[in-house]
Amino acid sequence: xxxxxxxxxxxxxxxxxxxxxxxxxxxxxxxxxxxxxxxxxxxxxxxxxxxxxxxxxxxxxxxxxxxxxxxxxxxxxxxxxxxxxxxxxxxxxxxxxxxxxxxxxxxxxxxxxxxxxxxxxxxxxxxxxxxxxxxxxxxxxxxxxxxxxxxxxxxxxxxxxxxxxxxxxxxxxxxxxxxxxxxxxxxxxxxxxxxxxxxxxxxxxxxxxxxxxxxxxxxxxxxxxxxxxxxxxxxxxxxxxxxxxxxxxxxxxxxxxxxxxxxxxxxxxxxxxxxxxxxxxxxxxxxxxxxxxxxxxxxxxxxxxxxxxxxxxxxxxxxxxxxxxxxxxxxxxxxxxxxxxxxxxxxxxxxxxxxxxxxxxxxxxxxxxxxxxxxxxxxxxxxxxxxxxxxxxxxxxxxxxxxxxxxxxxxxxxxxxxxxxxxxxxxxxxxxxxxxxxxxxxxxxxxxxxxxxxxxxxxxxxxxxxxxxxxxxxxxxxxxxxxxxxxxxxxxxxxxxxxxxxxxxxxxxxxxxxxxxxxxxxxxxxxxxxxxxxxxxxxxxxxxxxxxxxxxxxxxxxxxxxx
Numbered sequence: 001x002x003x004x005x006x007x008x009x010x011x012x013x014x015x016x017x018x019x020x021x022x023x024x025x026x027x028x029x030x031x032x033x034x035x036x037x038x039x040x041x042x043x044x045x046x047x048x049x050x051x052x053x054x055x056x057x058x059x060x061x062x063x064x065x066x067x068x069x070x071x072x073x074x075x076x077x078x079x080x081x082x083x084x085x086x087x088x089x090x091x092x093x094x095x096x097x098x099x100x101x102x103x104x105x106x107x108x109x110x111x112x113x114x115x116x117x118x119x120x121x122x123x124x125x126x127x128x129x130x131x132x133x134x135x136x137x138x139x140x141x142x143x144x145x146x147x148x149x150x151x152x153x154x155x156x157x158x159x160x161x162x163x164x165x166x167x168x169x170x171x172x173x174x175x176x177x178x179x180x181x182x183x184x185x186x187x188x189x190x191x192x193x194x195x196x197x198x199x200x201x202x203x204x205x206x207x208x209x210x211x212x213x214x215x216x217x218x219x220x221x222x223x224x225x226x227x228x229x230x231x232x233x234x235x236x237x238x239x240x241x242x243x244x245x246x247x248x249x250x251x252x253x254x255x256x257x258x259x260x261x262x263x264x265x266x267x268x269x270x271x272x273x274x275x276x277x278x279x280x281x282x283x284x285x286x287x288x289x290x291x292x293x294x295x296x297x298x299x300x301x302x303x304x305x306x307x308x309x310x311x312x313x314x315x316x317x318x319x320x321x322x323x324x325x326x327x328x329x330x331x332x333x334x335x336x337x338x339x340x341x342x343x344x345x346x347x348x349x350x351x352x353x354x355x356x357x358x359x360x361x362x363x364x365x366x367x368x369x370x371x372x373x374x375x376x377x378x379x380x381x382x383x384x385x386x387x388x389x390x391x392x393x394x395x396x397x398x399x400x401x402x403x404x405x406x407x408x409x410x411x412x413x414x415x416x417x418x419x420x421x422x423x424x425x426x427x428x429x430x431x432x433x434x435x436x437x438x439x440x441x442x443x444x445x446x447x448x449x450x451x452x453x454x455x456x457x458x459x460x461x462x463x464x465x466x467x468x469x470x471x472x473x474x475x476x477x478x479x480x481x482x483x484x485x486x487x488x489x490x491x492x493x494x495x496x497x498x499x500x501x502x503x504x505x506x507x508x509x510x511x512x513x514x515x516x517x518x519x520x521x522x523x524x525x526x527x528x529x530x531x532x533x534x535x536x537x538x539x540x541x542x543x544x545x546x547x548x549x550x551x552x553x554x555x556x557x558x559x560x561x562x563x
Contacts, residue, residue, distance in 0.1 A: 001335055006335060023043040023094075045375050052334040056332065059316070063323055089120055108374065115226070124210070134199065144195070146322060158343070178470070179468060186469050195483065200436055216438055240493070258273065278411040287403065295358075314337055317341070331378075340358065355389075363388040366522060384528070419499065425459065428455065517536065
């Protein structure tokens, strides 16, 4: 069914809550392991229509944050979603108390029971009102950011539409683009500062009520991290700072020399080649035709997937006024349909987001059709789900010429460099958030000072050169994850470590790399991050020395493939 034909009906929340209570009773009364396993499948499938309605409302709202009807529906789910979530937690609580619990591990693997335990530990009715408020704060940020329009080049542009100007070969144009963006954030400085202050206060209060010292601790439970915790993440960040940042500094300086820039400033970082960055082919239809060819040739599974996505118009990727920032994939379980949202702006990042979100969507497409995988376990933890997307960016490399033509080699180098460079930024975002929630009384200026200190630690090559907004240390405010899904960002770093290994594997044997990836993807959410890495024969970044062992070959490839 085409997206435009999918109907939306606001769900009956009271009926859903009553149904959840019935499932909780059934879970308490299940008299055998087989009965408990079936109950888990049943309750997992029961909320498909509710989830579909919630995701349809969110899609429509993020596609146009100015639409009052969809803003009202988004507000409805912001208000009622926590009650539904907490009702499902009561089902899990009853399942966990059942004496036949071990049957779930035997039937569904190592993540099912720990995932339910995390859900129980992360939420209950005592924080319901705070959850509602947190949802409203997130939506307010989306609206404030998504509504941004700035003046440049005689035009009114959205923030994503500034992308080509930020990559201009003219330094004055680049500077003007960053200043235009900065002007919007500075004009709304008090609003962005207030939204973040209220978010930190809200989430820390939720953590306190639930028995945690602050949200940085609770976040590991809510993010359903299985098999590792803050100490492992800290050790990983330390490895990146020690073993990766020096390599990145060399890459950045080499890029500046390649471009012909003597004194590198922040506004120069987006320019990678003296004759301009790689340009993908233009035109929605042309790109979608190239994507169809690419995925038809990659594998039978991806051929079926891309036909389904395109034939059912499950993409909204063009930037326009009022559209929320960023990109995402979400699922519509009643239709077994993924949906991809993005903000194309004519740069190579358009291809990054196309292949990235397609990786998410491909996994979701396969999992929705595998009857062995319950709906609750179709997707693994986000650090694992991002492997699906970030690895897909590299696994499609043999077909990137369809999207870049003569600029293919330039894109290959740029993509490898940027993926590698991202590690430092992602760790910076994560450490910043830990500090913010552990020191919640910092003033806005003090928060910005922490960010500037971390910039020096993780990205010592940056010179803001008096740039507004960024120069005062507020650049973190344009990172939507910090406001909308705190502590998510380190997941990209963990998955990048897997994706870079897929990159190296693809260089050696693309067919073997794809076979490993497909094995990983087909496990859905039935395995942890570590287990999924093992499935594909990958190292995990928690091992001492593993980050350097992965990073050095990538740095060597980048050095050997200079253009």
